[in-house]
Every structure is written in C-alpha cells, then in structure tokens.
Amino acid sequence: MDYFQYITPVLSPEVLLVIALGTLGGIVIGALPGLTATMGVALLVPMTFGMETVKGLSMLIGIYVGGIYGGCISSILIKTPGTPASAATVLDGYPMAMKGQAGKALGMATIASAAGGLFSAVVLATLAPQLASVALRFGPTEYFALALFGLTIIASLSGDLVKGAMAGMLGVLLSCVGADPISGAARYTFGYTGFAAGFSFTPALIGLFAISEIFVQLENIFEDRVAMVKVSGVWPTLAELRESAGTMLRGSIIGTAIGIVPGVGSGTASWITYNETRRASKTPEKFGTGHMPGIAATESANNAVCGGALVPLLALGIPGDVVTAVLMGGLMIHGLAPGPLLFQENPGVVVGLFTSNFIANLFMFVFGMAGIAYFAKILLVPKKILTICIALFCFIGSYAINLNPVDLYTMLGFGVLGYGMQKFGFSQAALCIALILGPMAEANLRLGLLNVDNDILRFCSSPITLLFLALTPLSLAWPILQERRAKKKAALATPSQETRT
Amino acid sequence: MKRFASGIAAVCLAGFGLAVAAPAQAAEYPARPVQIIVPYNAGGGTDLAARVLAQTLEQYLGGTVIVRNQPGGGGSIGTSATLHAKPDGYTLGTGSQGPLVMLPQYGGIDYAIDDVDFLALMGRNLMVIAAGKDAPFKNAKEFLAYAKAHPGELTVGNSGAGGANHVAIEGLAMAADIKLKSMPFGGSVAAITATLGGHIQAVVAHPPELANHVKAGNLNVIMVMEDKRVAEFPDVPTTEELGIDFTWAAWKGIIAPKGLPADVRAKLVSALDKSFHDPDFLKKMKDMGEDIDYRPSDAYKALAMKDSAVAQKVIRAIGMYNMNAKK
Numbered sequence: 001m002d003y004f005q006y007i008t009p010v011l012s013p014e015v016l017l018v019i020a021l022g023t024l025g026g027i028v029i030g031a032l033p034g035l036t037a038t039m040g041v042a043l044l045v046p047m048t049f050g051m052e053t054v055k056g057l058s059m060l061i062g063i064y065v066g067g068i069y070g071g072c073i074s075s076i077l078i079k080t081p082g083t084p085a086s087a088a089t090v091l092d093g094y095p096m097a098m099k100g101q102a103g104k105a106l107g108m109a110t111i112a113s114a115a116g117g118l119f120s121a122v123v124l125a126t127l128a129p130q131l132a133s134v135a136l137r138f139g140p141t142e143y144f145a146l147a148l149f150g151l152t153i154i155a156s157l158s159g160d161l162v163k164g165a166m167a168g169m170l171g172v173l174l175s176c177v178g179a180d181p182i183s184g185a186a187r188y189t190f191g192y193t194g195f196a197a198g199f200s201f202t203p204a205l206i207g208l209f210a211i212s213e214i215f216v217q218l219e220n221i222f223e224d225r226v227a228m229v230k231v232s233g234v235w236p237t238l239a240e241l242r243e244s245a246g247t248m249l250r251g252s253i254i255g256t257a258i259g260i261v262p263g264v265g266s267g268t269a270s271w272i273t274y275n276e277t278r279r280a281s282k283t284p285e286k287f288g289t290g291h292m293p294g295i296a297a298t299e300s301a302n303n304a305v306c307g308g309a310l311v312p313l314l315a316l317g318i319p320g321d322v323v324t325a326v327l328m329g330g331l332m333i334h335g336l337a338p339g340p341l342l343f344q345e346n347p348g349v350v351v352g353l354f355t356s357n358f359i360a361n362l363f364m365f366v367f368g369m370a371g372i373a374y375f376a377k378i379l380l381v382p383k384k385i386l387t388i389c390i391a392l393f394c395f396i397g398s399y400a401i402n403l404n405p406v407d408l409y410t411m412l413g414f415g416v417l418g419y420g421m422q423k424f425g426f427s428q429a430a431l432c433i434a435l436i437l438g439p440m441a442e443a444n445l446r447l448g449l450l451n452v453d454n455d456i457l458r459f460c461s462s463p464i465t466l467l468f469l470a471l472t473p474l475s476l477a478w479p480i481l482q483e484r485r486a487k488k489k490a491a492l493a494t495p496s497q498e499t500r501t
Numbered sequence: 502m503k504r505f506a507s508g509i510a511a512v513c514l515a516g517f518g519l520a521v522a523a524p525a526q527a528a529e530y531p532a533r534p535v536q537i538i539v540p541y542n543a544g545g546g547t548d549l550a551a552r553v554l555a556q557t558l559e560q561y562l563g564g565t566v567i568v569r570n571q572p573g574g575g576g577s578i579g580t581s582a583t584l585h586a587k588p589d590g591y592t593l594g595t596g597s598q599g600p601l602v603m604l605p606q607y608g609g610i611d612y613a614i615d616d617v618d619f620l621a622l623m624g625r626n627l628m629v630i631a632a633g634k635d636a637p638f639k640n641a642k643e644f645l646a647y648a649k650a651h652p653g654e655l656t657v658g659n660s661g662a663g664g665a666n667h668v669a670i671e672g673l674a675m676a677a678d679i680k681l682k683s684m685p686f687g688g689s690v691a692a693i694t695a696t697l698g699g700h701i702q703a704v705v706a707h708p709p710e711l712a713n714h715v716k717a718g719n720l721n722v723i724m725v726m727e728d729k730r731v732a733e734f735p736d737v738p739t740t741e742e743l744g745i746d747f748t749w750a751a752w753k754g755i756i757a758p759k760g761l762p763a764d765v766r767a768k769l770v771s772a773l774d775k776s777f778h779d780p781d782f783l784k785k786m787k788d789m790g791e792d793i794d795y796r797p798s799d800a801y802k803a804l805a806m807k808d809s810a811v812a813q814k815v816i817r818a819i820g821m822y823n824m825n826a827k828k
Contacts, residue, residue, distance in 0.1 A: 042542065042543045042570075043543075045543055046543070046552060046568075049552070135694070136694065136697050136698035136699075137698060138698070139695055139698055139699075139700030139701075140695070140700060179575075179662070180662070181662070181685065181687065182662060182685055183662055183821070183824075184607065184661070184662030184663035184685070184821060184824070185821075185824045185825060186609055186824075186825040189609070189825075191609065193574065193577070193581075193609055193610065193611060196573075196574045196575075196577065196609060196825070197573050197574045197575070197578075200573075262690075262691070262694060263687075263691065316694075316697070317713045317714065318690060318693075318694050318697075319690060322542065325542070325545070325690070326542075326543060329543070329545065329548070329549055332549065332789055333549050333552075333553075333789060335788040335789070337712060337713040337716075338713070339713035339714065339716075339717055340713075340717045340719075341713055341716055341717055342713075402570075402571065402572055402573050402578075403569070403570070403571050404571070404573055404578060443687065447684060447685075447686070450682065450684060451656060451684065451700065451701065453654075
C-alpha cells in the first residue's frame with residue numbers, strides 16, 4: 001500500500017504549524033503546575049470540531065505529547081510535578097537542579113522524552129493491530145496482579161519501610177472514599193455529596209506535591225536567598241548519554257507496553273520504570289540524590305505511554321485514558337469510528353495520525369532543547385513571586401478540571417497532608433502510587449473474584465496474572481535483600497575495627 | 502508601579518460599571534449567552550450531542566449557546582447545578598436518565614425528579630445485549646436457555662453499579678425470571694473491552710458504543726430491549742417478541758430548573774422544536790450514530806415519570822434503594 005500519499009498531507013505547512021502550536025501549547029500547559037495535558041486536550045477539543053479531521057486531531061496529539069513532557073520542567077526546577085505523569089521525575093530531577101545541574105537535568109529529560117515518544121510512535125505505526133490484541137488479554141485478574149505489583153514499588157521507594165508502608169496504606173484508605181466500585185454504595189463520604197465520587201485524583205496530586213511544597217517554601221519565604229542554582233550546560237555528555245541509553249530503552253519499552261493496556265497511565269509507567277532501573281543498576285544508592293538515569297527512566301516511560309495509548313484507541317476503538325477518550329470523541333464527531341475497520345476504510349486518517357505523533361515528538365525535542373535556557377531562568381525569579389504564581393495556577397488548575405469547588409478542598413487537604421508527611425519523613429511518592437493503584441487493585445480484585453466465584457485457583461490461572469503475582473513477592477523482597485547486602489558490605493569494609501576489639 | 506496600580510483600578514472601575522449597567526438592559530431574551538450544562542466529561546456521547554445542538558440552537562434562539570462540562574458524581578453534580586440555578590432561561594441542562602431517574606433513588610442527592618422542568622427530549626439510547634465472540638450462546642433463545650440452565654453464572658458486564666445499564670439488565674432478569682451475574686465496570690468502555698477479551702460473556706450497552714465492534718465481527722448483538730424491531734439491527738429480536746415484559750432505553754434531552762418565566766419558556770421550547778427538525782442537525786447526529794427521537798415537553802415528562810416508577814421497583818428489588826441516604 002502506498003503510504004506516502006497519506007504522509008504528505010501531514011507535511012503541509014498548515015498542518016505542521018498546527019502540530020507545532022499544539023506541542024508548544026502542550027509544553028506550557030504541562031509545565032504549569034495545576035494545568036495538565038488532559039485538561040488542555042479537553043478544553044481545546046471543541047476548537048478542533050471545525051477543523052478538518054487530521055489537522056484537528058494532530059493538534060490534540062501535539063498537546064498530549066507536549067503536555068506529558070512539559071511536566072518535567074516544573075518537577076526538576078521547583079520540585080512540583082506539572083502533571084501527574086512527571087511526579088517520579090522529582091526524585092532525581094530536583095536534587096540535580098539543587099546541585100547546579102538544572103540545565104543538564106532538563107536536557108536529559110528532553111532527550112529521554114523524545115526517545116520514549118519516538119520509540120512508541122514507531123511501534124504504533126508498525127505494530128498497532130498486532131499489539132492491540134495484548135490490550136484485550138487484560139481482564140480483572142490481570143489488572144489486579146499488575147496493580148499489586150505496582151504497589152510493591154512503595155516498598156523500594158521509601159527509605160524507611162515501615163513509614164513507607166504506612167503512607168501506602170493511608171493512600172489506599174483515602175482512595176476508598178467515594179462510591180464502592182461493585183455495589184455503588186457511598187463510602188466514607190459522611191453524607192457530604194461532594195465526595196460521592198471520591199477525591200478527584202489530579203487536585204489531590206497537585207495538593208500533595210505542589211501545595212505541600214508551597215507550605216515548605218513559606219517557611220523560608222522571607223529569606224530571599226539568591227538562587228544558588230546555576231544552569232550549567234544543556235547537553236548531557238556522551239558518557240552520561242551512554243550510561244542512560246539502556247535505561248531509556250527500558251523506559252520506552254515499559255512505557256509503550258503500559259500505554260497499550262487501557263486505564264493504567266503514564267504515572268504508573270514512570271514509577272515502574274524508575275524502580276526497575278534502580279534494581280538493574282550497579283549503583284542503586286545513587287538514585288534519589290540527583291542521578292541522571294533516574295530522570296531518563298521516568299521521562300522516557302511517560303512519553304512512551306502516549307504512543308502506546310494510541311494503539312488500543314486506533315486499532316480497537318478502546319480509549320486507554322481521558323485524553324484518548326477525548327480523541328475518540330474527536331474522531332467520532334468527524335464521523336470516523338476508531339477500530340479495526342478504521343485501518344481499512346480510512347488509512348489516510350490512521351497514517352496521518354501516526355505521522356503527526358512522530359512529528360509532534362520531534363517538535364517537542366526541538367522546543368524543549370531550545371527552551372531550556374529560558375525555562376531555567378524561572379529559578380532566578382524571587383521565591384515570593386514564584387510561589388504566589390504557582391499557588392495561583394494550582395487553584396486555577398484544580399478548579400478548571402471539573403468546575404467543582406470540592407476539588408479545591410481536596411487540593412488543600414492533601415496539601416496539608418503532604419506538608420505533614422514531609423515534616424515527619426513519610427514518602428509522598430508512596431501515597432501517590434497508592435492513590436493511583438489502590439482503586440485499580442480493589443475494583444479488579446472484587447470483579448475478578450466475582451467472575452470466578454471466589455475460586456482462587458481459577459483467579460490465578462492466566463499467564464499474565466501469574467507473571468505479575470510472581471513478580472510481586474520478588475519486588476517486595478528486593479529492598480530487604482538490598483539492605484542485607486549493604487550491611488554485609490559495610491561489615492566487610494571495617495574488619496580492622498573488629499580485630500581491635 | 503504606580504501607573505500599574507492605577508491601571509488596574511481603572512479596569513476594575515470599568516468592569517464594575519459594565520456589571521451595573523447590564524441588568525438595566527433586561528431586554529430581549531437571550532440577552533447573554535445561554536449555557537447548557539453537560540454533567541459528563543467532554544468527548545462523550547452526551548457532550549458531543551449537546552455541542553451539535555448548541556450550534557443549531559443558536560440560529561433559532563438568536564443568541565450564543567455554549568456548553569459547559571461539570572462532570573462528577575455520575576452526572577449528579579452537573580444536574581444539581583442545573584436544577585439549583587436561577588430559573589431565568591440562561592442555564593439549561595442535558596436531562597440524562599441516569600442522574601434524573603436513578604440517582605435520586607439511591608439517596609444522598611440534593612434534588613428530585615419533581616424539581617425538573619422537562620423542555621424537550623432529544624433522543625433515546627437503545628439498550629441492547631451483546632455477546633462476546635466465544636460466548637456459549639449465539640442468539641437470544643440460547644442466551645435465555647443458558648441463563649436458565651446456569652442460574653447466577655452468566656456474566657453480563659455493565660457500565661457501573663446503579664447505572665442505567667445495570668438497572669436495565671436487572672429489570673430484564675426479573676421480568677424473564679432468570680438469574681444473571683451483573684459485573685459492574687468503571688464505564689461502558691471497560692465492560693465492552695472485557696467482553697471483547699472474553700473475560701465476561703456478554704455486555705449490556707448502547708448501540709453506538711458497540712457499532713464498530715459489531716461491524717468488525719467481534720461482538721454479536723442478541724437482544725434489544727424495545728417493543729418493536731429497530732432499524733440498526735433488523736435481525737435482532739426484541740424483548741417483547743421473546744415474551745419478556747420489559748423494555749428500557751436511556752434518554753437525554755434539555756431540562757431547566759422549574760420556574761421559568763412563561764415567555765422565556767415559550768421561546769426556548771419553540772427554538773428547540775425547530776432545532777430538532779433542522780435537516781442539518783439531524784444529518785450531523787446521524788453521522789455520529791445518535792438516534793434523534795424528539796418529544797416535546799409533556800411527552801418527555803411522561804416518559805421520565807414512567808421510567809422513574811419502573812426503576813424504583815427494580816432498585817428496591819436489588820436492594821439499592823436509598824442506600825446512600827443520610828441515616
């Protein structure tokens with residue numbers, strides 16, 4: 001089939017302009033804490049109704065790709081994830097910025113994001129129909145096993161296992177607020193209708209990371225210390241790139257795979273990749289102190305999810321998350337139904353979308369690298385003004401998602417919680433993971449059991465389920481084994497002291 | 502800095518002045534944009550239909566009509582906002598069946614179906630049962646036979662506990678004297694995906710959601726909950742034919758809070774009537790796969806009330822009545 005005729009319309013100046021604008025807009029939206037890619041796409045989708053199909057959808061894809069990338073900018077510079085997908089980038093990104101390497105951190109993040117995005121774009125274009133069938137293999141038991149495996153990351157992330165477990169359990173408990181997924185009964189709402197649907201995830205996350213960070217900053221706000229951070233260089237050295245190359249490949253594969261499974265998301269992908277990279281690394285203790293592979297891992301994974309999520313959408317007509325659901329709406333209003341027939345009846349649209357996904361990633365790379373010097377200038381803004389601006393965007397962003405004032409209370413509540421957690425050494429990352437994966441684990445566990453009439457053997461019968469269930473205890477045991485290995489190393493390193501006594 | 506401050510002061514005064522001047526111009530309705538609140542996220546069926554309607558309505562109403570999304574609470578938050586708004590004709594809502602007929606029966610909702618002024622029914626969403634490719638039944642008769650032979654084992658997915666699809670399948674089971682296993686998923690898409698993957702045997706959903714999967718041969722529509730056969734599936738039997746005394750369809754339309762001034766209401770109703778007969782509008786909706794079944798105010802209200810009574814019976818039977826009410 002002559003694909004070239006479908007690619008050339010996308011390369012026309014107006015479509016390229018629209019993709020560039022979308023990507024740039026997405027980067028800005030993603031970078032501002034409080035505004036997310038999802039919101040950007042949802043707000044701008046009506047604008048695309050009047051445009052012709054490929055043009056309008058290309059712009060949305062640009063916003064999606066740019067938005068997921070943009071979150072890393074604020075994660076690295078101000079310890080505040082711009083989007084939920086980049087929450088994991090804070091762990092190594094911010095310490096690097098504090099060490100004066102903000103530019104390099106942003107450079108690595110941009111390269112990793114582009115690598116992940118381009119990888120999944122290529123996978124999407126070549127293997128979409130084949131991979132789509134993988135999406136279908138995930139039923140309730142598989143989702144439960146995946147979520148359980150994801151939850152074990154909490155064990156490795158938190159310095160103090162007990163505190164991490166407590167944070168995780170609190171997260172799961174908080175995720176139970178709202179409607180019971182199986183019976184529909186309202187839980188823990190105390191009769192307050194505003195919480196009938198539980199805590200809205202994005203405002204909770206904004207509160208947990210951004211608002212709590214604002215509270216922390218408020219303690220020192222009047223000591224307007226001159227930013228000690230320098231922006232040294234933008235391109236990571238060749239050695240650093242080589243160090244992270246394997247990580248980026250890992251992140252791209254995991255991200256694409258998770259993107260294909262509907263409903264899991266970029267946040268989970270970046271956490272899982274971070275954890276796996278740390279496990280595979282020869283120097284796991286460096287992670288969390290400003291280690292480049294940490295950034296490479298999270299950013300390549302979360303951008304790879306974008307391409308992956310388009311696989312079930314285009315090949316099966318199954319949207320994996322809110323953004324792809326909006327894209328599906330966009331397709332349908334143009335009279336196009338995504339699904340296996342779309343490839344046969346409208347190959348132009350499909351190839352057009354693959355191409356714009358690819359191009360959007362290229363634009364993202366260019367704008368990202370070019371803009372790093374400007375992004376980093378944010379650090380020179382006096383803390384007082386910066387904090388106020390961030391707070392403003394958090395409020396606007398949280399409210400704009402659902403136009404529901406309850407979301408603002410959620411944001412503030414989680415902000416206070418996050419502040420308390422930081423003060424007492426509890427991992428906010430653990431709570432975040434639990435908030436994402438808790439509902440997925442609970443709903444699917446109960447659905448799965450309902451499906452097999454509580455027969456545990458039948459529950460565990462599928463290969464994918466068994467795979468993740470087997471990985472779970474390994475993942476849990478790993479930090480304990482690590483501690484023991486470290487203790488052994490320490491004991492071996494000081495034999496002289498022992499002989500003295 | 503001083504100039505900046507005085508600039509801001511000037512803008513504030515101007516804005517204040519405009520705000521004060523506006524009510525004086527309480528002239529022709531609509532004097533400002535009319536908003537239709539959609540209680541679901543952008544991009545969904547109701548949202549898209551509302552947006553297309555808004556475009557058409559603008560021409561007949563003579564003013565701007567915008568759509569505002571206020572999702573949450575299964576549609577209750579947006580619906581509540583509509584019903585608590587000032588009844589001046591500038592805030593309308595998409596009266597969807599779920600939030601109006603079902604949610605109030607579960608309790609914990611701050612409005613009731615009696616607070617609604619039904620303006621116009623837009624369309625109905627048929628309720629069909631579709632079987633997966635590898636399900637142990639290929640048509641309605643086999644479905645019923647299988648259900649009777651394996652009570653409580655036949656898994657049918659739905660879009661969520663207490664939703665229209667759930668109530669519909671439970672009502673059908675009651676009327677057909679069979680026991681099914683309802684599997685509530687987080688939305689139709691998740692339920693349909695699970696059926697496609699063979700994790701559950703059937704799913705109850707609306708035709709547009711199933712269309713491309715049926716065309717691709719991955720799902721098989723076996724039953725329609727109507728009393729007459731439908732054009733999209735001329736070979737699929739209806740519940741009426743099978744001797745099951747139960748039909749159900751979800752619907753959506755335009756509602757307003759009670760208490761609209763008579764002239765405003767008349768204007769709205771007439772504009773809506775014209776919109777629903779506009780050929781351009783009908784074509785766009787058809788392309789989107791939406792069934793337009795326009796009914797004026799009284800017929801709409803009658804349908805809603807009838808469904809509310811049936812729903813109450815089913816909801817009481819499955820034990821969900823008032824489960825969320827303040828005790």
